Amino acid sequence: MIKNLKKYFSENGIWLLFVMPALLIYLVFMAAPLLDSMRLSFYTGKGYTPTEFVGFKNYVDLFTNPLWRERFLGALKNTIIFFSIHMIIQNSLGLFFANLLSAEFKGRNFFRTVIFAPATLSVLITGFLWTLILNPYWGAINQSLKAIGLDSWAKPWLGDEHLALPVISLTSVWQWVGMPTVLFLAGLLGISDEILEAARVDGASNWHIFWKIKFPLLKPVIGVVAILTFVDNFNAFDVIFAMAGAKGEPGYSTDLLATFFYRTGIAGEHPAGIPNMGMGAAIATLIFIILMVGVLLWLYSSRKNEELA
């Protein structure tokens, strides 16, 4: 037994040693906090030490207690809308731009640089910037609309409960569209020229080449982009905090799961300002479960696709 152990370490010890620093920091500051959050979700108590074990009460409250239910379901619904706008608009635009940028023409490096530029800025800064541009009285958008006589189109973009969430989502699309563009571009550049050339010789139109050749070959990249969009947007926080505050103004209409999590588990609700860490942990755990279900569905479907191919 001890001999075997000795043998194991003399053969593998050096590799264990090499992995150890990464493993330790990853365990202590990422894996363990995630798991311990799940444990905390079964407790309640004010402040930093939720001590009282309450079983599933936090979860039951989120789904049934009117105090929590409305906020939780509202945030869930808003998060789904926020994610869907990115999924549909941001990723379609990204695919469209990538297809244009994959051709050879003068200035394409310039366009690549420009399309990705907003993604290098902090979400907070672009969020603040857009609140100024969208300001109902002085912002550039309404000023321009008034200048060309479209006064009735000038809206309180961030003050209207129906407009605020789509408008904030679009500013986030503006910032992040470079991401799917770059990923799709990498995928498109990986398609062999011979296939495309052969199709052209056969007289296929560009439209045809895109849908019948490029698009099917891009499927794995589309999967990666979809799952990244899903994970990123289901815990989006900064853009709402910058443009609508931690409460998702107006009237919680832009409240996302992450802002709800922040208010409940970390900042604490006004005026008391004492966080309910057990409930916060329950919200985090639910977000975690949603993400896991999505990721597993993606893994399952991409494996199926591979089998078919």
Next chain:
Amino acid sequence: MSRTQKFFTYLALSIWSFIAIFPIWTLIVNSFKPQKEIFQNPFGLPQTFTLDGYKSVWLKGNFGTYFLNTIYVTVISLALIVFIGSLAAYALAKWKSKASAALYVFFIAGLMIPIRLGTIDLVRIMQFLKLHDTIWSLIPVYVAMGMPISIFILTAFVQTLPKEMFDAAKVDGASEWRIYLQIVVPLLRPAIATVAIFNMMKIWNDFWFPLVFIRAEESRTISLGVSLLFGQYRTDWTRALSTLSLAAVPILILYILLSREFIKGLTAGAVKG
């Protein structure tokens, strides 16, 4: 490309480029105008040029401290990520066993799980370690957060290196540590650049962890400092825009200087994924 195609390509890309640049343009030009002119002439170059916004923000806001803090946190975190990550990636690529395969999957799973979801516990850990309210609370979290993507990219890269090279070094009696330092690290450079770029953007721009961990003025990063200053200056547009410009322009300049490597690095990472 045919003529119509070319025309269409340029048209579509120019329209979006305008949309992408326009807000950044208004941000920068308006930060040099007095408030009144921002409202009268929101798009043009300033007629009355003023640096008042920058002056008062720089004097009042401790921007120097915010910058230094952000640079410390980013540089130290990146150095640790690259060192620890490449060491682990080399081991995971070369060590053929069930344990290494399991460890690899364990690390990669972190790509799909935002570390934010563990924040409640991290707050408690930082309180326990007495690191809260200091920039040192951010570094271990960023290093942990950087592990999955770094190990993912670097392991894939080590696996493409020719096996004979390692064997030859082994025969010459080189230790694994020397092979790592003298052969692997120099060859890994392009992949390390990709990893550094990915993580740099995330760490430099992160707002969540400074917001949660830090209150003290002297420990604030740029994002946190900007959010508090912007709150104060919401109605003073010259100052508000100067605040945002001060935070945005350095990273934009860095991006423009490195844009080729930036996009190459990002696409290289994507192909491997």
